[in-house]
Amino acid sequence: xxxxxxxxxxxxxxxxxxxxxxxxxxTLLPLFWIIATGFKSAPDSIAYxxxxxxxxxxxxxxxxxxxxxxxxxDLIAEARDQLPWYxxxxxxxxxxxxxxxxxxxxxxxxxxxxxxSTFFAIVLGTAAAYAFSRFRVPLKDDLLFFILxxxxxxxxxxxxxxxxxxxxxxxxxxxxxxxxxxxxxNLSLAVWLINGFIDEIPVEYEEAALIDGYTxxxxxxxxxxxxxxxxxxxxxxxxxxxxxNEYAFAVLLTSGTAQTAPPFIPTIIGVAGxxxxxxxxxxxxxxxxxxxxxxxxxKHLLRGITFGAVRK
Amino acid sequence: MxxxxxxxxxxxxxxxxxxxxxxxxxxxxxWLFISPTIAILLAINIFPLIWTIxxxxxxxxxxxxxxxxxxxxxxxxxxxxxxxxIWITMQATAHFLFWTIVLQVLIGFTLAYxxxxxFKGNDLWTTIIVLPMMLSPAVVGNFWTFLYQxxxxxxxxxxxxxxxxxxxxxxxxxxxxxxxxxxxxxxTWMWTPFVMLICLAGLRSxxxxxxxxxxxxxxxxxxxxxxxxIPMVLPxxxxxxxxxxxxxFKMFDLVVQLTGGGPGSITELTSINLKREAxxxxxxxxxxxxxxxxxxxxxxxxxxxxxxxxxVKDR
Numbered sequence: 001x002x003x004x005x006x007x008x009x010x011x012x013x014x015x016x017x018x019x020x021x022x023x024x025x026x027t028l029l030p031l032f033w034i035i036a037t038g039f040k041s042a043p044d045s046i047a048y049x050x051x052x053x054x055x056x057x058x059x060x061x062x063x064x065x066x067x068x069x070x071x072x073x074d075l076i077a078e079a080r081d082q083l084p085w086y087x088x089x090x091x092x093x094x095x096x097x098x099x100x101x102x103x104x105x106x107x108x109x110x111x112x113x114x115x116x117s118t119f120f121a122i123v124l125g126t127a128a129a130y131a132f133s134r135f136r137v138p139l140k141d142d143l144l145f146f147i148l149x150x151x152x153x154x155x156x157x158x159x160x161x162x163x164x165x166x167x168x169x170x171x172x173x174x175x176x177x178x179x180x181x182x183x184x185x186n187l188s189l190a191v192w193l194i195n196g197f198i199d200e201i202p203v204e205y206e207e208a209a210l211i212d213g214y215t216x217x218x219x220x221x222x223x224x225x226x227x228x229x230x231x232x233x234x235x236x237x238x239x240x241x242x243x244x245n246e247y248a249f250a251v252l253l254t255s256g257t258a259q260t261a262p263p264f265i266p267t268i269i270g271v272a273g274x275x276x277x278x279x280x281x282x283x284x285x286x287x288x289x290x291x292x293x294x295x296x297x298x299k300h301l302l303r304g305i306t307f308g309a310v311r312k
Numbered sequence: 313m314x315x316x317x318x319x320x321x322x323x324x325x326x327x328x329x330x331x332x333x334x335x336x337x338x339x340x341x342x343w344l345f346i347s348p349t350i351a352i353l354l355a356i357n358i359f360p361l362i363w364t365i366x367x368x369x370x371x372x373x374x375x376x377x378x379x380x381x382x383x384x385x386x387x388x389x390x391x392x393x394x395x396x397x398i399w400i401t402m403q404a405t406a407h408f409l410f411w412t413i414v415l416q417v418l419i420g421f422t423l424a425y426x427x428x429x430x431f432k433g434n435d436l437w438t439t440i441i442v443l444p445m446m447l448s449p450a451v452v453g454n455f456w457t458f459l460y461q462x463x464x465x466x467x468x469x470x471x472x473x474x475x476x477x478x479x480x481x482x483x484x485x486x487x488x489x490x491x492x493x494x495x496x497x498x499x500t501w502m503w504t505p506f507v508m509l510i511c512l513a514g515l516r517s518x519x520x521x522x523x524x525x526x527x528x529x530x531x532x533x534x535x536x537x538x539x540x541x542i543p544m545v546l547p548x549x550x551x552x553x554x555x556x557x558x559x560x561f562k563m564f565d566l567v568v569q570l571t572g573g574g575p576g577s578i579t580e581l582t583s584i585n586l587k588r589e590a591x592x593x594x595x596x597x598x599x600x601x602x603x604x605x606x607x608x609x610x611x612x613x614x615x616x617x618x619x620x621x622x623x624v625k626d627r
Contacts, residue, residue: 008429013430014431015426015429016426016429017431017434019426020423020427020431023419023441027441027501030444030459030501033455033466046464048463048464048469050469124349125349127344127345127348128345128350130345132346135341135342137342137346150357152558152607152611152614153357153361153562154603154607156564156603157364157602157603157604157606158357158360158361160367160590160600160603161359161367161600162356164363164596165360165363183352184353184357185356187352187353188353216338216341241446244448245448245449245450247450247565247568248583252591262565266454266569279455280455282451286448287448287451287452291443291446291447294439298442299435301442302438302439302509305509
């Protein structure tokens with residue numbers, strides 16, 4: 001067996017492992033609580049002491065997707081056997097469903113705006129990053145720094161003129177306006193990160209392709225793009241997560257048609273005040289995709305976070 | 313290819329590439345590739361910035377479109393800098409910035425140090441620790457108000473259980489003394505993983521050979537830690553502090569959802585204060601001047617800090 005002075009002893013490893021896992025468990029508690037609360041009944045969710053064991057119910061999810069009102073007296077005596085299961089569930093609490101809620105629309109807005117802005121940011125950002133990496137662009141370093149520095153502005157400060165501009169152009173509370181705005185915010189990150197990934201690809205590959213008779217354009221998408229693909233993909237994930245989570249612009253610039261889920265979820269209320277199981281259900285549906293993504297793509301994402309920060 | 317043209321010899325040619333590339337000239341491609349990005353950034357970043365600067369010299373109010381816009385010079389700036397409320401806001405921001413950075417650096421570095429012991433399964437646990445920072449601060453912040461409920465909240469219950477205090481005897485977001493710590497706790501929960509990841513990158517960049525050499529010189533582990541580990545990780549740590557500092561100076565979503573700036577205005581950070589001025593009181597000109605001051609502050613502090621950082625790197 002080879003001996004290494006830098007390899008920690010197994011006792012050290014045990015100690016480190018227990019400490020880190022302990023922290024991870026504590027850090028997960030709030031997330032576990034969100035998921036658990038989504039499956040609690042309203043009385044269970046506000047029980048004291050807080051309930052860890054409970055009878056799971058989908059009440060919260062039913063409340064999330066419907067709007068309800070107190071049941072009128074003439075309905076109370078009505079037979080419930082013929083009703084769909086969700087209506088029965090709601091009636092047991094003395095309420096009745098009057099329609100669908102706005103949650104699916106808001107969720108769908110998040111999807112459209114998130115993917116739309118990511119698509120544009122990646123297409124434009126990749127092109128610009130390639131040009132910055134391979135051609136002599138006048139004032140290149142200044143331009144790159146300027147592009148990054150646009151992210152240092154507090155979003156509320158930027159929102160004042162954007163609000164006025166969008167109002168002038170009729171873009172307030174529209175999908176197009178939000179996609180344009182998020183594209184711009186993500187573009188700076190995309191250019192910066194992808195530029196780094198393309199810089200790592202040796203120029204010799206393209207030179208060889210050009211000598212073989214490829215045009216510049218062909219060399220770009222047949223040689224450079226495939227090699228930068230993983231880097232571009234992880235950048236895309238970051239853009240998507242940013243747009244998915246963004247709140248400040250969304251709450252100021254959207255209110256109805258184009259409102260995304262983050263400003264909407266905190267406003268969910270039930271018939272009798274704050275309905276925490278419904279809020280938790282909405283939060284679970286909204287957060288879970290990001291959690292799953294993060295765990296599945298951990299290798300690329302974790303590298304991307306440090307890469308983006310450390311490169312500067 | 314129809315676009316065949318004489319190749320320009322000169323600056324735009326990439327270094328070392330043979331001169332017989334066909335198709336568009338390199339300069340044309342460079343411009344074609346860069347100009348959409350520049351155009352969007354000009355429209356969404358630069359133009360609004362210039363507009364903000366212009367508005368900051370006026371008394372414009374969005375909710376009174378018919379009133380004549382007057383040019384009032386530096387009056388907005390004078391009023392902001394002499395306003396005591398703004399200094400209270402600045403103090404709240406400073407408290408938040410200082411404690412989040414201290415806690416995140418301490419916990420983040422400790423975690424990175426132990427993860428770097430490479431115990432079995434460390435990468436999976438790293439990912440689990442990273443989860444909170446990937447999530448929507450507004451949605452998560454909103455849910456934390458539930459955890460902070462005096463009687464039924466999980467946080468109060470756990471703290472009560474560990475300390476023996478009555479869980480309903482304190483309210484993290486309703487109490488003037490506790491609210492500033494309520495936002496520090498949630499931000500630390502959320503963003504410690506970021507500092508941890510950067511520290512981890514720093515720790516992994518230290519070559520084993522340095523420790524081996526120190527071991528040959530019979531340097532104690534303690535001495536190795538202070539003379540090798542800390543100095544080598546310091547540039548990374550400072551970088552993490554820079555990013556957290558900028559981000560928390562802009563902090564809006566998490567704290568708005570948690571406390572809304574309250575109770576009173578004890579947790580009203582600059583961004584929340586600015587939002588009040590711009591979108592509730594609709595004092596557009598005044599808020600624009602405020603925004604300009606904030607931007608100059610961030611930019612100024614960040615550039616001073618980057619200079620210090622570069623000195624540490626060169627050492």
